[in-house]
Amino acid sequence: MSASFLYGGIEGGGTKFNCAVGNGPDSIIAEARFATTTPAETIGQVIEFFVPYADRIRGIGLGSFGPFDADPASPTYGYITTTPKPHWGNTNVLGLLKEKINLPFAADLDVAVSGLGEATWGASKNDSHSLYITIGTGIGGGYIINGQPLRGLVSLEMGHIRLARDPQLDPFQGACPYHGDCFEGLAAGPAVEKRFGQKGETLPDDHPFWGLEAGYIAQALVNYILSLAPQRIIIGGGVMQKDFMFPSVRRKTQELLNGYINHTMILNHIDEYIVPPALGGRSGVLGAIALAIESTSKKL
Numbered sequence: 317m318s319a320s321f322l323y324g325g326i327e328g329g330g331t332k333f334n335c336a337v338g339n340g341p342d343s344i345i346a347e348a349r350f351a352t353t354t355p356a357e358t359i360g361q362v363i364e365f366f367v368p369y370a371d372r373i374r375g376i377g378l379g380s381f382g383p384f385d386a387d388p389a390s391p392t393y394g395y396i397t398t399t400p401k402p403h404w405g406n407t408n409v410l411g412l413l414k415e416k417i418n419l420p421f422a423a424d425l426d427v428a429v430s431g432l433g434e435a436t437w438g439a440s441k442n443d444s445h446s447l448y449i450t451i452g453t454g455i456g457g458g459y460i461i462n463g464q465p466l467r468g469l470v471s472l473e474m475g476h477i478r479l480a481r482d483p484q485l486d487p488f489q490g491a492c493p494y495h496g497d498c499f500e501g502l503a504a505g506p507a508v509e510k511r512f513g514q515k516g517e518t519l520p521d522d523h524p525f526w527g528l529e530a531g532y533i534a535q536a537l538v539n540y541i542l543s544l545a546p547q548r549i550i551i552g553g554g555v556m557q558k559d560f561m562f563p564s565v566r567r568k569t570q571e572l573l574n575g576y577i578n579h580t581m582i583l584n585h586i587d588e589y590i591v592p593p594a595l596g597g598r599s600g601v602l603g604a605i606a607l608a609i610e611s612t613s614k615k616l
């Protein structure tokens with residue numbers, strides 16, 4: 317990792333675009349954020365931000381909200397595809413950037429890029445296999461293996477796995493337009509809002525729903541642990557900001573595994589195993605810089 321070159325990072329989120337120039341967490345020389353309005357306006361602001369640094373930047377990484385085509389071999393690589401978000405459906409985000417900035421670009425789904433940021437500089441920097449999950453307005457996950465986000469036929473869609481729901485305890489049918497009561501349909505922000513007619517932030521800490529929520533998250537983690545065996549699980553997003561959530565999710569994960577995985581990280585060090593992002597709100601934009609560094613060094 318060279319200190320003499322600068323890289324650009326763009327975290328393209330559904331509410332804002334975070335941009336930065338630098339080459340790591342301690343060397344950010346410029347940062348800005350722009351509201352996600354229309355592609356023309358927002359991408360225009362992103363381009364203006366990078367122009368003064370363009371001759372010093374070696375490459376730019378983009379982590380985009382999804383659904384996003386992250387397959388470089390696909391004809392629609394770099395497109396936000398079927399999003400219901402007004403103005404953004406079928407938008408060639410990468411193409412709009414490349415049209416005005418003549419630099420190498422690399423792009424992936426936002427959660428994969430945040431996971432890469434944590435794996436490069438954050439909570440999982442010493443792990444070869446790590447999982448990053450975000451639980452907010454949507455739920456997504458990125459699995460990072462040796463500095464590369466896992467992708468097969470398509471990007472991972474870890475928020476849409478099926479979970480067991482007890483209709484006695486939780487009669488809510490779920491909010492996912494595709495699957496009803498999948499993980500996201502049960503546990504993301506809009507699901508909470510649809511259940512109670514109020515946002516999760518305003519639901520009291522002692523509300524019994526939080527026990528259910530932690531249980532759904534734990535069920536999902538158990539499935540990921542059993543099928544991917546991550547060395548660390550990082551959970552970001554608004555829901556985990558409540559300080560009782562991490563202890564509750566850790567305890568329920570141990571209960572559901574019931575001693576089956578005989579590893580000290582799960583049996584004795586669960587508080588180091590299931591953790592918040594070490595880079596805080598910067599996982600995404602720093603991950604985008606990591607992606608730029610990784611992809612430009614590969615091309616040399």
Ligand SMILES: [Zn+2]
Nearest residue numbers: 476492495498
């Ligand atoms: Zn779903």
